[in-house]
Amino acid sequence: MAEEGGLQIHPMDQFQIHSLFGGDIGMFTPTNQTLWLGITVLAISALMLAASAGRSMIPGRVQSIGELFYGFIHDMVEEVAGHDGAKFFPYVMALFTFILFSNLLGLLPMSFSPTSHIAATATLAIMVFLTVTLVGIWRKGLGFLAMFWVSSAPLVLRPVLAAIEVISYFVRPLSHSIRLGGNIMAGHAMIKVFAGFAGVMGVASVLPIAAIAAIYGLELLVAVVQAYVFTILTCVYLRDAVGEAHH
Amino acid sequence: MATEETAHAAAEAAHQAGMPQLNFATWPNQIFWLVVAMVVIWFVLAKIALPRIGGVLAERKGAIAKDLAAAEELKSKAKAAEGAYTAALDQARAEAAKIIAATKAEIQKELDAATAEADAKISAKAAEGESRIAEIRAGAEAAVAEVAKDTAGALVSALGGSADEAAIASAVSARVKG
Amino acid sequence: MEDVAQFALMGKYIGAGLATIGLGGAGIGVGNIAANFLAGALRNPSAAPAQTANFFVGVAFAEALGIFSFLIALLLLFAA
Structure with missing residues (x-):
């Protein structure tokens, strides 16, 4: 790699997974990713349990936040996935809170973002894909396949469209996972690249530092928007499985 | 063989320096812990937090609906009370008007009686005064005639005549009268 | 041998770009x-407001195709 120059930037090193207590990484070894997964879980649990512990008629600050999350995702599921999708609400809520908290906690300096790893996002996306496929087949049987047969198109075009629809259906988990992982990874790597510039530019390093501040703001936005997009796409896919008609 | 091995070693090195995301050796570990985390989050949310929040929201919705209904009921009650109040006020006003009229009539009657009595007294007094005035006037006329007679007699005697009393009297009375 | 590897490296970087x-x-x-x-x-x-969800879904679909080329770049750089 490009290690001979004076400029040594390793934007990908921050994503390195290493064992917490040394040794090789096996299936169950606690790693730095495990640590941050745990922190994410704890943060979500703390917020949502604190928000729901009071159960007061007039909500306090924390309870308001919890109810905001609840209302936001509940409305989204009802609106996008339809009324039948409401039983997937806890699942969608778990996805949203996990991605949001993981993205935001990953923006803390020295932290690690599990959602920057394709393995994690692919697992999430495949979970959604399997849920949608299995629920669709279970609820609609072979009728689920009618989704690929665009009956509003001319008969000649239908096989072509069906092929495209099938391909796009199976590409879904790929785009679903890479969108999230790629966005988070690209943001972190970009910050790291600018940080590398800042290290060698002397007084002029105020420029890359200002750029880091700006990118950091953008990344905060991206963290929230990507969590939202992942969640709303999950709802859109769920509509295919439980809704009445293909949009 | 040798080239293959060097290529393999280079690939290994590139792995280490390249993208940790594509280091598939860590994938089972990542997937395992991610699934554990998701299950824990799902459990906390679905079994504890969300039913509670949903319950609170439903409860609040119910409470608001109930409060609104109660407010509506109170409003209608207030309206009824206002109607009753207005009716009572009207009735009281009518009664008061009646009482005022009755009192006024009574007072008028008393006043009339008192006026009549006073009028009667005044006229009686006036009549009495008039009769006394007439009496006094008659008294005064007699006195005038007497004085005139005496004065005439004295004048006549002073002039050296002897006056016939009867003639003087008739002359005086003629003069006084006329 | 060395030249071939260097050429391959150059091709990789050009392809990624x-x-x-x-x-x-x-x-x-x-x-x-x-x-x-x-x-x-x-x-x-x-x-x-009712269409913001559709807006984000559209953005996500449009972005997905760009993400694929980003993925190709990454694969060329680090995996190929």
């Missing part, structure tokens, strides 16, 4: 969606 051009297409697509959404929203502001 070319692959990033695809992201420009995603940028154009996302910008197009946002511009049209904004134009429509300004014309009929009362209908805009």
